[in-house]
Amino acid sequence: MTTKRITIDPITRLEGHGKIEIFLDEAGEVENAYFQIPELRGFEQFCVGRPAEEMPRITNRICGVCPEAHHMAATKALDALYGVEPSSAAKKVREMFYSAFYVTDHTVHFYALGAPDFVLGPTAPAAERNILGVIHKVGTEIGLQVINCRKRNHHVIQMLGGRGVHPVAGMPGGWSQAVTEEMRQEIEGYARENVEFALFSLQLFADVVLANQEYVDLILSDAFTHRTYYMGTVDENNCVNFYDGLIRVVDPDGREFIKYPAQDYAQHIAERVEPWTYLKFPYLKEVGWKGFVDGKDSGVYCTTPLSRLNAADGMATPQAQAAFEKFYETLGSEKVNGRYQPIHHRLATHWARLVELLYAAERMLELVQDPEITDPNVRVTVNTTPTEGIGSVEAPRGTLTHHYQTDENGILTKVNLIVGTTNNYAPIAMSVKKAAQGLIHNGTVITEGLLNTIEMAFRNYDPCMSCATHSLPGQMPLEVVIRDAAGNEVERLRQFV
Amino acid sequence: MSENGKPVRQAQDKPKLAMYWGAGCGGCEIAVLNIAEKILIVDEVFDIAFFPCIADFKVKDVEGYPDGYIDLCLFDGAIRNSENEEMAQLLRRKSKVLVAFGSCAYEGCIPGLSNLTSKEATLRTVYLDNPTIDNPDGILPQPFYDVPEGTLEIPVFYNTVKSLDQVVDVDYYLPGCPPEPHQIWAVLQVVVAALTQGAALPPSGSIIGAGEVAVCQECSLKKDEKVIERFYRPYEIIPDPTVCLLEQGLMCLGPATRSGCGALCPQVGMGCRGCYGPLAGVEDQGAKMLTAVASVLDVGKPGDDEAELERQLDAAIETIVDPAGTFYRFSMSHSLLRRAKVNGN
Numbered sequence: 001m002t003t004k005r006i007t008i009d010p011i012t013r014l015e016g017h018g019k020i021e022i023f024l025d026e027a028g029e030v031e032n033a034y035f036q037i038p039e040l041r042g043f044e045q046f047c048v049g050r051p052a053e054e055m056p057r058i059t060n061r062i063c064g065v066c067p068e069a070h071h072m073a074a075t076k077a078l079d080a081l082y083g084v085e086p087s088s089a090a091k092k093v094r095e096m097f098y099s100a101f102y103v104t105d106h107t108v109h110f111y112a113l114g115a116p117d118f119v120l121g122p123t124a125p126a127a128e129r130n131i132l133g134v135i136h137k138v139g140t141e142i143g144l145q146v147i148n149c150r151k152r153n154h155h156v157i158q159m160l161g162g163r164g165v166h167p168v169a170g171m172p173g174g175w176s177q178a179v180t181e182e183m184r185q186e187i188e189g190y191a192r193e194n195v196e197f198a199l200f201s202l203q204l205f206a207d208v209v210l211a212n213q214e215y216v217d218l219i220l221s222d223a224f225t226h227r228t229y230y231m232g233t234v235d236e237n238n239c240v241n242f243y244d245g246l247i248r249v250v251d252p253d254g255r256e257f258i259k260y261p262a263q264d265y266a267q268h269i270a271e272r273v274e275p276w277t278y279l280k281f282p283y284l285k286e287v288g289w290k291g292f293v294d295g296k297d298s299g300v301y302c303t304t305p306l307s308r309l310n311a312a313d314g315m316a317t318p319q320a321q322a323a324f325e326k327f328y329e330t331l332g333s334e335k336v337n338g339r340y341q342p343i344h345h346r347l348a349t350h351w352a353r354l355v356e357l358l359y360a361a362e363r364m365l366e367l368v369q370d371p372e373i374t375d376p377n378v379r380v381t382v383n384t385t386p387t388e389g390i391g392s393v394e395a396p397r398g399t400l401t402h403h404y405q406t407d408e409n410g411i412l413t414k415v416n417l418i419v420g421t422t423n424n425y426a427p428i429a430m431s432v433k434k435a436a437q438g439l440i441h442n443g444t445v446i447t448e449g450l451l452n453t454i455e456m457a458f459r460n461y462d463p464c465m466s467c468a469t470h471s472l473p474g475q476m477p478l479e480v481v482i483r484d485a486a487g488n489e490v491e492r493l494r495q496f497v
Numbered sequence: 498m499s500e501n502g503k504p505v506r507q508a509q510d511k512p513k514l515a516m517y518w519g520a521g522c523g524g525c526e527i528a529v530l531n532i533a534e535k536i537l538i539v540d541e542v543f544d545i546a547f548f549p550c551i552a553d554f555k556v557k558d559v560e561g562y563p564d565g566y567i568d569l570c571l572f573d574g575a576i577r578n579s580e581n582e583e584m585a586q587l588l589r590r591k592s593k594v595l596v597a598f599g600s601c602a603y604e605g606c607i608p609g610l611s612n613l614t615s616k617e618a619t620l621r622t623v624y625l626d627n628p629t630i631d632n633p634d635g636i637l638p639q640p641f642y643d644v645p646e647g648t649l650e651i652p653v654f655y656n657t658v659k660s661l662d663q664v665v666d667v668d669y670y671l672p673g674c675p676p677e678p679h680q681i682w683a684v685l686q687v688v689v690a691a692l693t694q695g696a697a698l699p700p701s702g703s704i705i706g707a708g709e710v711a712v713c714q715e716c717s718l719k720k721d722e723k724v725i726e727r728f729y730r731p732y733e734i735i736p737d738p739t740v741c742l743l744e745q746g747l748m749c750l751g752p753a754t755r756s757g758c759g760a761l762c763p764q765v766g767m768g769c770r771g772c773y774g775p776l777a778g779v780e781d782q783g784a785k786m787l788t789a790v791a792s793v794l795d796v797g798k799p800g801d802d803e804a805e806l807e808r809q810l811d812a813a814i815e816t817i818v819d820p821a822g823t824f825y826r827f828s829m830s831h832s833l834l835r836r837a838k839v840n841g842n
Contacts, residue, residue, distance in 0.1 A: 005647060019651075021647075021649060023646035023647055031646050032644070032645075032646050034644070034649055036649060036651055037651075038578075038580055038651045038652045039520065039578065039580075039652070040623070040638075040654070041520065041577075041608055041611075042608070042610075042611040042614065042619045042623075044619075044622050044623055044627065045611070045614050045618055045619040045622040045623065046610040046611045046613060046614050046619075047610075048614070048622075049613065049614075049819060049822060050610075050819055050822050051730065051818045051819050051823075053730060053731055053732055054819075054822075054823075057767075057770060058607055058610075058826075061522050061524070061606065061607040061608075061674065062522060063522050063523060063524075064521070064522035064523040064524020064525065064526065064527050064528075064675060065522075065523045065524070065526075065527060067522075067524060082732070108527075108530070112530075130545070130548075132540045132545075135537075135540075140537070143537070144534060147533050147534050147536065147537075148533075148534075150530065150531070150533065151531075151533040151534075154531055158761070161765070162761055162762055162764065162765035162767060163761050163762065164528075164531055164677075164678070165524045165527050165528055165531070165675050166524060166674060166675070166772075168761075168762045168765060168767040169765050169766075169767065171731060171732055172732050173732070176731075176765050176766040176767050177738070177765045177766050265629075266628045266629050269629055270629050270630070270631040271627070271629045271630055271631060272631050272632070273624050273630070273631075273632040273636045273637070273638070274636070274638075275636050275637065275638055275639045275642045276638070276639070276642040276644060276649040276651065277638060277651065278638045278651060280623075280624075280630075282629070289631070379735055379766070380732075380735075381732060381733060381734060381735060382732040382733070383733070403628065409818070410730070410818075411818065411819065414628075416627045416628050416629060418629065
């Protein structure tokens with residue numbers, strides 16, 4: 001029997017809504033914890049009837065934090081839908097745009113959402129535990145660096161994509177406008193600053209977090225550790241790629257489990273529905289759903305910066321590769337068959353995010369120096385008959401898949417979306433429960449700082465509930481479950497449409 | 498004194514700022530952050546009283562504030578479930594000035610397209626019919642559900658997506674999906690001047706942070722008053738990047754949309770979709786756009802009889818795909834249409 005309930009509502013510093021319910025037993029120990037998503041939106045349904053080519057401009061409204069990811073997944077789904085291969089220049093413009101987005105998105109997460117826990121400490125007063133508190137602590141100069149990093153990259157996003165938030169330039173087979181030499185020169189300067197900023201951020205992490213034994217112990221603690229499968233998109237050399245490649249899944253021991261093109265996603269991923277939350281739980285079909293548990297026999301997988309590093313063999317740019325090696329060596333991973341063993345400590349995700357920040361910055365610099373980047377051949381006319389298209393990218397929060405079916409006029413008849421954060425729903429729920437179990441014991445006073453430490457369990461995933469809650473059902477009827485003393489279900493009364 | 502030697506801010510002296518999201522995407526919050534270094538001025542001038550995206554305050558903190566404690570509340574996102582409506586009422590009570598911030602709160606925005614479908618269809622699609630669904634028992638999320646440890650509750654969803662002013666009184670409307678940062682900053686300066694220097698605020702009910710004319714009037718593309726015989730899908734032609742898109746047969750809602758964004762989309766060769774809402778004095782953006790379409794379409798040639806003209810006009814109209822979802826892309830909840838009748842809803 002439960003004697004006490006603790007509710008954290010709303011969960012702050014994640015993008016969207018969320019609620020955690022923790023149930024204690026009579027002894028004051030955690031009996032169970034539920035991470036509920038109280039909101040859904042109707043994109044998969046209300047996009048039906050819309051012209052497919054509008055999807056890059058409609059689905060970016062799934063999430064204002066990562067509209068570029070939905071814009072790009074939708075644009076790539078349109079390539080597949082119309083069977084048109086973009087020119088090499090168009091692909092490079094898209095990837096350069098996408099790299100600028102990664103730099104700003106990973107920067108926002110690290111400094112505004114993740115850093116308050118480390119720079120100020122998890123038990124700092126609530127009023128100071130935010131980005132402005134971080135600036136007050138580390139100084140306005142660093143704060144301005146963060147602000148300027150966001151500013152120049154959103155400017156690049158607007159230059160290339162048309163708008164700073166909710167871009168518009170993605171089209172089937174290309175991009176609506178080419179890059180001029182004047183734009184190229186301006187962007188090259190920003191890309192150089194991005195590389196410097198990423199290196200600075202990695203140094204800051206080393207100084208503030210890695211140099212503090214208390215934080216290192218917290219990162220390595222069992223309370224924040226889970227052994228799951230990991231997913232990420234890789235290039236032909238099995239290096240991390242955000243824009244394109246094959247989707248690779250490794251098992252908890254670091255062995256490749258599957259590698260597949262995006263259009264095969266439905267053969268490998270299934271989504272489970274639970275009655276106590278509006279969000280679905282994706283899992284690996286070949287392994288099966290075994291509940292909220294760790295290990296090789298459970299189909300739970302994870303798609304975060306840490307997951308992408310674990311799923312890949314390395315980084316495609318030199319300084320990011322060096323940062324990748326330092327990450328695994330420092331955290332005690334050993335190489336088996338030429339690959340580092342996966343790191344399962346979830347709080348290391350913050351560090352992995354900075355390794356990816358450096359890769360995005362270096363990749364942006366490579367692309368802006370590519371002679372082809374100013375090729376005007378980026379927009380094409382399309383006259384094929386559409387039927388079905390699937391596109392995916394790595395959103396910052398995980399593999400993002402858009403799947404469209406249309407009539408012969410390109411009007412959508414079916415839409416399925418598996419978004420970054422949704423992939424991570426089961427691992428987040430598990431992390432929240434485990435952190436609660438590790439930190440709340442009989443006699444422990446429930447202080448606000450303790451609850452924030454539990455929130456840290458999910459915050460490292462950078463969950464974006466705006467993304468995850470892309471469906472909106474209407475009003476829903478009540479369901480009553482009657483259980484006997486042993487908790488067994490004896491009757492279920494359901495009143496449904 | 499704080500650790501770095503700076504004086505601790507005097508919380509009680511500064512005006513209080515809140516920003517909250519209903520059913521939105523978080524893009525309005527990103528747009529606020531995009532005022533860049535000016536965010537430090539906002540930090541100097543205001544104390545944050547509630548801002549779940551970036552600061553650790555909980556609902557219980559807001560409930561504890563006296564009524565009218567928050568000087569300025571920016572509410573973004575639409576109203577689509579019981580929680581959104583309860584929070585709107587709570588923040589209305591606690592705030593002196595409540596702003597419907599961005600297209601969702603102002604007019605329903607993209608989520609308002611849900612008003613073109615039904616809850617049954619949405620439930621079926623999301624939880625039962627999609628290609629990756631594993632749900633043999635046909636489970637649907639329930640507002641109240643008994644787990645072994647107790648009852649879990651999630652909010653009740655509404656049939657119809659509503660704008661903020663359809664559930665509480667709103668002082669000002671700030672259009673855009675999202676509002677452009679320079680407009681946000683202009684509005685914040687007006688509010689700060691009012692709060693700190695006693696300057697006058699705009700009349701209640703005003704649309705702020707936007708222009709008074711059509712997007713076309715701030716668009717640099719060349720207009721020749723040319724007429725067209727049909728519309729093209731954006732991928733069917735490569736437009737001249739210097740010429741009005743509508744006059745090249747590409748759908749652009751510029752004539753029916755309020756200025757303020759700087760006509761950003763047409764500058765990169767993509768038509769406006771109307772995120773700044775209807776023109777001043779126009780209630781229904783879609784109806785206004787129909788008028789604009791009628792004035793740009795010209796079919797037939799001298800000597801065609803009426804039946805032939807009608808046939809050609811119908812053929813031209815046929816080239817406009819999804820008129821409801823295009824003309825009301827952002828304004829469905831606030832339009833005269835408000836929602837489509839689907840399955841008797």
